[in-house]
Amino acid sequence: MFIRSAVGALCAGLIASSAVAAERIEFMFPAPVQGKLSREMQKLVKEFNSSQDGVEVVGVFTGSYDDTKVKSQAAAEAGKPPAVVLMSANFATELAMNDLIVPMKELAGGTDLDGLMQEFWPAVRPNAYFNGDVYSIPFQNSTPILYYNKEHFAEAGITKAPETWAEWVDAAKKLTKPEGERWGIMMPSNYDYNGWLVQALTMANGGQFYNTVYPGEIFYDHASTQGALKFWRDFAHQHKAMPTGVTNSKQVSTSFFSGKASMIVLSTGALTFVRDNAKFDYDVAFMPRNIRNSVPIGGASLVSFKGTTDAQKKGAWEFISWLTSPEKIGHWSRFTGYFAPRQTAYDLPEMKKFTAEHPDALRAVEQLAYAGPWIATYNTVAVRKAVEDEMQALLSDPELTFREAATRAQKNADAVLAPYAEQTALTLK
Amino acid sequence: MNKPTRETPRSFRSARPYLLLLPAFLCLAAFTYWPMLQVLLASLTDKKRVGDIGAFAGAENYVRIFQDAHFLGALANNVLYAAGTVMPSVLFGFLFALALRETTNLSAVLRSILFFPTLVPLVGAAAIFIFVFMPDIGLLDYYLAKLGISATNWLGNPDLALVSLMALTTWKNAGYYMLFFLAGLQAVPQDAEEAAKIEGANWLQRLYFVIIPMLGPTFAFVLVIALISAVSQIDHVIVMTDGGPNNSTNLLLYYIYQQAHEFYDLGKATAATVVTLIALLTLSFLSLRTVERKVHYET
Numbered sequence: 001m002f003i004r005s006a007v008g009a010l011c012a013g014l015i016a017s018s019a020v021a022a023e024r025i026e027f028m029f030p031a032p033v034q035g036k037l038s039r040e041m042q043k044l045v046k047e048f049n050s051s052q053d054g055v056e057v058v059g060v061f062t063g064s065y066d067d068t069k070v071k072s073q074a075a076a077e078a079g080k081p082p083a084v085v086l087m088s089a090n091f092a093t094e095l096a097m098n099d100l101i102v103p104m105k106e107l108a109g110g111t112d113l114d115g116l117m118q119e120f121w122p123a124v125r126p127n128a129y130f131n132g133d134v135y136s137i138p139f140q141n142s143t144p145i146l147y148y149n150k151e152h153f154a155e156a157g158i159t160k161a162p163e164t165w166a167e168w169v170d171a172a173k174k175l176t177k178p179e180g181e182r183w184g185i186m187m188p189s190n191y192d193y194n195g196w197l198v199q200a201l202t203m204a205n206g207g208q209f210y211n212t213v214y215p216g217e218i219f220y221d222h223a224s225t226q227g228a229l230k231f232w233r234d235f236a237h238q239h240k241a242m243p244t245g246v247t248n249s250k251q252v253s254t255s256f257f258s259g260k261a262s263m264i265v266l267s268t269g270a271l272t273f274v275r276d277n278a279k280f281d282y283d284v285a286f287m288p289r290n291i292r293n294s295v296p297i298g299g300a301s302l303v304s305f306k307g308t309t310d311a312q313k314k315g316a317w318e319f320i321s322w323l324t325s326p327e328k329i330g331h332w333s334r335f336t337g338y339f340a341p342r343q344t345a346y347d348l349p350e351m352k353k354f355t356a357e358h359p360d361a362l363r364a365v366e367q368l369a370y371a372g373p374w375i376a377t378y379n380t381v382a383v384r385k386a387v388e389d390e391m392q393a394l395l396s397d398p399e400l401t402f403r404e405a406a407t408r409a410q411k412n413a414d415a416v417l418a419p420y421a422e423q424t425a426l427t428l429k
Numbered sequence: 430m431n432k433p434t435r436e437t438p439r440s441f442r443s444a445r446p447y448l449l450l451l452p453a454f455l456c457l458a459a460f461t462y463w464p465m466l467q468v469l470l471a472s473l474t475d476k477k478r479v480g481d482i483g484a485f486a487g488a489e490n491y492v493r494i495f496q497d498a499h500f501l502g503a504l505a506n507n508v509l510y511a512a513g514t515v516m517p518s519v520l521f522g523f524l525f526a527l528a529l530r531e532t533t534n535l536s537a538v539l540r541s542i543l544f545f546p547t548l549v550p551l552v553g554a555a556a557i558f559i560f561v562f563m564p565d566i567g568l569l570d571y572y573l574a575k576l577g578i579s580a581t582n583w584l585g586n587p588d589l590a591l592v593s594l595m596a597l598t599t600w601k602n603a604g605y606y607m608l609f610f611l612a613g614l615q616a617v618p619q620d621a622e623e624a625a626k627i628e629g630a631n632w633l634q635r636l637y638f639v640i641i642p643m644l645g646p647t648f649a650f651v652l653v654i655a656l657i658s659a660v661s662q663i664d665h666v667i668v669m670t671d672g673g674p675n676n677s678t679n680l681l682l683y684y685i686y687q688q689a690h691e692f693y694d695l696g697k698a699t700a701a702t703v704v705t706l707i708a709l710l711t712l713s714f715l716s717l718r719t720v721e722r723k724v725h726y727e728t
Contacts, residue, residue, distance in 0.1 A: 066691065069691075073478075073690065074690065077479040077480055179579065180565060180579060180580045189585075190671065191671045191672075191673055243585075244582065244586075245582040245585035245586040245587070246584070247564075247582070247585055250563070251563055251564065254563065255565070260565060379692060379693060388673075389673075389675045389676060390675075392587075392673055393587070393674075396586060396675065397587075416692070
């Protein structure tokens with residue numbers, strides 16, 4: 001009897017409190033670069049919550065980009081779809097394809113979304129759209145960029161950052177000291193980063209990497225990708241300017257800071273991290289080109305899962321609009337090093353002052369003129385892993401040829417894409 | 430006459446053990462047997478994600494996983510990993526317990542030190558060991574360099590990565606198993622050992638003929654829990670390698686996780702779960718049977 005009345009009282013209390021309390025929505029976010037970012041994000045959430053009474057956002061830190069996808073899907077499957085998730089920008093396609101996230105027009109009421117997207121850099125737009133609808137709003141974006149130690153460059157007699165692959169190899173060889181005392185170049189080859197950099201090298205080699213129009217095709221055995229695979233493995237095995245085996249991003253940044261690596265490729269999102277930790281004169285430069293200057297974008301966008309209430313959708317849009325406003329998106333960019341995907345953020349006085357003080361932050365923005373969309377296919381992670389496995393094998397095994405690796409990557413990726421292709425491009429009998 | 434009144438307590442008495450087991454059984458049924466049954470049923474369908482209805486697919490998922498090089502690779506890796514973690518960690522656990530059998534101030538301190546890694550959660554230990562294993566600048570290579578051994582890419586070399594994970598697991602678990610052996614050693618009767626001593630048995634002979642046989646149940650138990658941990662603990666794979674380089678540290682549970690949550694293939698994930706469970710049950714059953722058959726039970 002007592003228990004029943006206690007439960008009754010509790011229920012009544014909950015109903016009463018929810019009637020007056022703000023609409024609670026869950027916001028899941030990753031912090032792939034540094035722990036500092038997750039604290040700053042919680043600060044922003046707090047600022048939003050105290051700026052108004054209608055919505056209460058609960059920030060949930062969910063680890064890496066891949067983990068965030070897994071966790072938000074698990075929450076949705078368990079019947080608790082998160083209203084806002086900061087999702088790796090290229091996952092929106094498959095989430096939309098699997099009917100897990102809603103188009104932004106369901107949240108945004110009468111907002112002109114196409115007009116809004118015009119305020120974002122052209123390079124970040126393709127990943128935001130699926131089937132003609134906006135499914136994600138870009139928040140933090142990046143491109144791969146070359147960081148280099150200027151003191152090492154001076155010591156080796158190199159006067160400018162390499163612009164072509166030939167110059168890049170030349171510089172890497174000159175900067176390397178034998179017996180692993182110093183590496184000319186290091187690039188992260190752990191899963192996720194690996195696929196992104198293979199794509200970057202492929203694009204610089206003139207390639208498309210994947211079919212940007214139809215998500216059922218990937219071009220791993222094309223000449224441009226093959227050349228990229230060869231170029232990367234040659235740094236390790238032929239030029240001996242890079243350690244063999246797989247190197248993760250932590251190893252890469254730590255080696256750079258300790259002077260064990262003269263050039264590294266990392267995300268522009270690591271810019272602030274590098275600025276804070278490099279105790280020497282460094283600079284950043286465009287990714288060198290072979291056929292053309294071109295890089296994929298990276299970073300994350302805000303999406304909303306299917307199955308939330310109308311009130312939650314309204315709250316989610318309020319939060320998304322606030323977070324992607326030129327002021328906030330610019331603040332986040334200055335704090336992290338990600339570039340602000342919203343062009344108008346760069347017109348604000350704080351941003352003008354910042355880029356004048358830190359011209360390296362502008363390099364990432366300048367490179368945007370040459371940027372393209374990031375691999376987004378049916379079952380992206382499995383398709384991406386097909387080439388990552390082979391790249392890792394190439395870096396570890398000097399006997400493996402790049403042609404063999406490319407053929408196997410293509411075969412494995414095709415097997416992943418087959419069910420989708422059967423249902424779409426191959427339906428005609 | 431008195432028949433009915435005598436019947437009731439007797440039937441109650443025979444039902445009593447089952448009644449006492451009931452709460453535990455209900456929990457097991459709700460959280461273990463029911464999910465296992467669901468996994469078994471799901472493995473016979475072509476479900477892609479949780480919540481899909483899925484059509485009946487018979488044994489197709491099982492055929493698919495046994496044709497999948499990544500599943501076979503994960504299976505082979507897990508066999509290697511189990512052999513390379515169970516044997517050394519049980520052996521070290523046993524040797525530590527033997528060495529620290531007598532309770533003195535020093536042995537109490539040493540026991541605590543050896544037990545310490547157990548207290549660190551595996552996920553935390555893995556995060557620390559990323560830096561220990563870091564080539565050239567990590568703790569391990571720092572000291573190896575003093576011995577003239579040059580930088581080694583412990584986690585980035587496909588031939589070494591799994592061995593590095595095995596070393597971490599052994600470091601983590603040996604102290605825990607030591608605890609069971611210490612308890613087991615307490616139960617070895619003094620008189621049996623003294624009798625052997627009087628018969629002129631030396632230390633090794635006493636160990637082999639008296640102590641080890643009497644520790645049979647402990648060995649059986651520790652072997653089984655070590656085996657289960659070799660299949661069920663993959664925090665370090667997730668934190669340190671993501672199954673890489675090129676799948677060389679991909680273990681069964683990580684394969685299942687990837688198929689279920691990253692690759693939208695619940696059919697493969699559930700089929701792999703069923704295969705893993707069957708293998709684990711069979712191995713546990715066999716090891717308990719064979720080790721316990723040689724057991725000397727004190728009655």
